Amino acid sequence: MSRRKKIYEGAAKILYEGPEPGTLIQHFKDDGIALNTQKQEIIEGKGVINNRISEFVMTNLNAIGVPTHFIRRINMREQLIREVEVIPLEIKCRNVAAGSFCERLGLPEGQILPRSIVEFYFKTEQGNVTLVSEEHVTAFNWASTQEIDDIIALTLRVNDFLYGMFSAVGIRLVDFRVEYGRLYENDMARTVLADEISPDSCRLWDVLDNNNRLDKDRFRQDRGMIGEAYTEVARRLGIVKDHRLVAAQNEGA
Ligand code: TMP
Numbered sequence: 001m002s003r004r005k006k007i008y009e010g011a012a013k014i015l016y017e018g019p020e021p022g023t024l025i026q027h028f029k030d031d032g033i034a035l036n037t038q039k040q041e042i043i044e045g046k047g048v049i050n051n052r053i054s055e056f057v058m059t060n061l062n063a064i065g066v067p068t069h070f071i072r073r074i075n076m077r078e079q080l081i082r083e084v085e086v087i088p089l090e091i092k093c094r095n096v097a098a099g100s101f102c103e104r105l106g107l108p109e110g111q112i113l114p115r116s117i118v119e120f121y122f123k124t125e126q127g128n129v130t131l132v133s134e135e136h137v138t139a140f141n142w143a144s145t146q147e148i149d150d151i152i153a154l155t156l157r158v159n160d161f162l163y164g165m166f167s168a169v170g171i172r173l174v175d176f177r178v179e180y181g182r183l184y185e186n187d188m189a190r191t192v193l194a195d196e197i198s199p200d201s202c203r204l205w206d207v208l209d210n211n212n213r214l215d216k217d218r219f220r221q222d223r224g225m226i227g228e229a230y231t232e233v234a235r236r237l238g239i240v241k242d243h244r245l246v247a248a249q250n251e252g253a
Helices: 046-063 099-105 134-139 145-167 226-236 243-251
Strands: 006-009 013-017 023-028 031-034 039-042 070-073 078-082 090-096 112-123 129-132 171-185 188-194 202-206 209-213
Touching (some): 145 171
Antiparallel strands (some): 013 023, 031 039
16 A cells, blocks of 8 residues: 555554654554454544544543644644654553453443543563563563652543543543653653544443443444444544545545
């Protein structure tokens, strides 16, 4: 498709060399992958929707002073981002018990948590994502204590912002996963939000019907209508108007 140098290809995204030093192009694919790659499927239009939702969220987070790697959207599937040194952790923030949290602690799905909980996970070379403590994070030098503090504070700010944004359109933010990177400016490293925020990385339940899942659980649990659910999130946020518009934009991507 292009002669740009590919830097990295993951399950749902590709990173290409950017037009200027210190920049990258983040390309959103339609691939759905879950259960440690055992489940794979093309979800038509997913990349287009996730690019738009992530642009919307990152732009608003930048506006309230949460530093992110996002610079601007380039086209329907791609965005220009700052190149960061990836902090090798996945950070999950939970408001309501669901998914692996229920399995680990034996809690019923849907139980409201006493407060928002921020967790650290490490992805092993074998691809297993494991819950780790702050002790592990500092002992293995994955992040410093200052970075841990920054990550927790930023994640709680992101949570407050997202919770309010989704509540306003009748969606309950159950949990989400984010990643961070180091942005070097004159020898100083700043912790910035990286990767994406989209229905691939959040649990989003319709407030009027907890069983109406508007996120990747539709794919993980074979509930179907995945593209429609993601489009519904974008439509409620006022990012896209309807399915036909998305389909037309998709053809032009
Ligand atoms: P979990 O309950 O399966 O640990 O997931 C918590 C949140 O993290 C949920 O919003 C989905 C998101 N997540 C990802 O973004 N990528 C993943 O690989 C997994 C397992 C979860």
